[in-house]
Amino acid sequence: MTPLARALRDGDRRALARAITLVESGRSDHREAAQALLAELGTEKQALRIALSGTPGVGKSTFIEALGLHLTSLGNRVAVLAVDPSSARSGGSILGDKTRMEQLSRDPRAFIRPSPSQSQLGGVARRTREAIALCEAAGFDVVLIETVGVGQSETIAAQMSDVFALLLAPAGGDELQGVKRGIMEMADIILVNKADGDLRAQAIRTQADYAGALRLLRKRPQDPEGFPKALCVSAATGDGLTEAWSEITDLARWRRENGIWEATRARQAEYWFAEELKAEMMALLTRDPVLAERLDELRAQVAQGDLSPGAAAREALAPLLTGQ
Numbered sequence: 248m249t250p251l252a253r254a255l256r257d258g259d260r261r262a263l264a265r266a267i268t269l270v271e272s273g274r275s276d277h278r279e280a281a282q283a284l285l286a287e288l289g290t291e292k293q294a295l296r297i298a299l300s301g302t303p304g305v306g307k308s309t310f311i312e313a314l315g316l317h318l319t320s321l322g323n324r325v326a327v328l329a330v331d332p333s334s335a336r337s338g339g340s341i342l343g344d345k346t347r348m349e350q351l352s353r354d355p356r357a358f359i360r361p362s363p364s365q366s367q368l369g370g371v372a373r374r375t376r377e378a379i380a381l382c383e384a385a386g387f388d389v390v391l392i393e394t395v396g397v398g399q400s401e402t403i404a405a406q407m408s409d410v411f412a413l414l415l416a417p418a419g420g421d422e423l424q425g426v427k428r429g430i431m432e433m434a435d436i437i438l439v440n441k442a443d444g445d446l447r448a449q450a451i452r453t454q455a456d457y458a459g460a461l462r463l464l465r466k467r468p469q470d471p472e473g474f475p476k477a478l479c480v481s482a483a484t485g486d487g488l489t490e491a492w493s494e495i496t497d498l499a500r501w502r503r504e505n506g507i508w509e510a511t512r513a514r515q516a517e518y519w520f521a522e523e524l525k526a527e528m529m530a531l532l533t534r535d536p537v538l539a540e541r542l543d544e545l546r547a548q549v550a551q552g553d554l555s556p557g558a559a560a561r562e563a564l565a566p567l568l569t570g571q
Contacts (some may be wrong), residue, residue, distance in 0.1 A: 252287045255385050258324075260358050263385045267360055270377040285377060288384040294326075295499055296379055298404035300394040300430070301414030306440050308347040310414055310482040311391055315348070317488050318389055319356040326382035327351070327359045328375055329393040358387065376407045376519055405433045406518050409508065410495050413437045415457070417450035432464060435475050435498060438491055442479035454479045469511065471501045531567065538566060 254262035270281040301307045308329070315325045327348070351357050360378065375392060382390045394404045405411040413434040431437075437457050442450035457477040464475075478494065480487035502508045532538050545563055548554040554562075 248287060249284070252284055255288065255381065258386050260385075263358060263381060264360065266381045267362075267374075267378045270381065271362060271374045281377065285380060288380070290380070290383075292383045292386060294379075294383045294387050294390045295410070295496075296390045296392065296408040297410045297412060297495065298392040298394060298408035299412045299414055300404060301440075302416060305414050305416045306482050307393055307414055310438070310440055310480070311393055312348040312351045313482040313485060314488060314492070315351045315357055315391065316354065317485070317492065319351075319354050323356070323388040324386060325351075325354075325357045326385075326387040326390045327357065327393065328378050328382070328390065329359065329361045330375060358382070358385075379407060406515050409499055409502070409511070410435050412495070415439050415453065416441055417446045417453045431460065435470070436491070436494060437461070437475065437477040438480045438487075439477065440480055440482055443481040443484045443486060447479075447481075450479050469502060469507045471498065474498060528564075528567070532563060538563075541566075 248256070251262055251266060255266055266281075266284060269277055269284065272278070272281070299307060299311060301310075311327055311329075315327060318325045348359055352359050362375065362378070379390050379392070392404060392408060411434055413430060413436070415437060417439060437454075439450045439454045439457070442454075454477045461475050461477060467475075476494065478487060478491055480491050482488075499508070502511070532542055542563055545554065545559040549556055549559045
């Protein structure tokens with residue numbers, strides 16, 4: 248076993264940080280080294296993967312810190328993979344999650360890794376799934392994936408998690424209309440945050456609105472009776488955290504016992520195989536100078552309206568299909 252893999256297996260957080268930097272790199276030699284590392288580590292450990300999305304200002308980071316501290320107090324090792332919006336100019340991000348999660352970042356049983364989303368849609372970074380695998384290999388019991396923010400594309404986070412939680416703020420009917428059906432159908436549990444002080448009554452009403460909306464959705468085969476469900480929580484006071492965690496673990500246990508867990512992870516692996524295939528094919532087209540030049544020509548013809556996007560795509564792939 249390589250020194251990096253051995254250190255990571257031993258739970259060295261600096262080794263984990265180095266390994267995630269390696270898998271996030273776009274250099275071809277780093278990609279090869281990253282794949283070799285992942286193959287060496289294997290998939291023995293399976294942490295509970297929880298994706299958390301939410302509307303802007305709902306307090307995702309505050310909630311994750313409160314939940315993370317609650318989980319570490321129970322003896323769990325918790326990894327937080329926080330995806331930040333990227334700069335369109337530099338591709339980087341502010342990466343302020345360690346600042347916002349000050350207490351959790353000092354907890355020896357926790358690990359926080361901010362990553363820029365770059366051009367990846369879906370509220371996650373392109374290599375988030377590989378980072379999750381590294382956290383599992385390092386022995387973490389729970390991996391919390393904080394997405395960029397709520398939206399239709401956020402549903403991709405459900406393709407790398409065991410439980411998908413949607414965090415919302417107390418609000419009225421406008422908020423209910425603002426959350427699209429797509430993400431509502433993907434959510435396993437809806438948590439109405441800020442259920443404290445003057446907002447508590449409003450939070451309870453909002454929770455009732457969402458509970459009613461969830462009853463209108465068709466029951467999914469991967470859900471036990473009563474799921475998906477809506478609950479009230481307060482990251483500020485900690486109210487509802489114990490109940491929310493109990494519901495999440497009950498759901499995960501039911502899915503394990505009924506074969507849903509493994510079947511879901513198998514489907515997710517197939518999904519990411521297809522995504523990687525698309526990405527590698529695009530990389531192949533742009534790496535070859537001749538193919539890249541032809542790609543630019545086709546792109547110009549599409550922009551001018553001389554060629555349809557579908558026809559241009561088939562023409563671009565023709566050299567790969569014919570081997571010429």
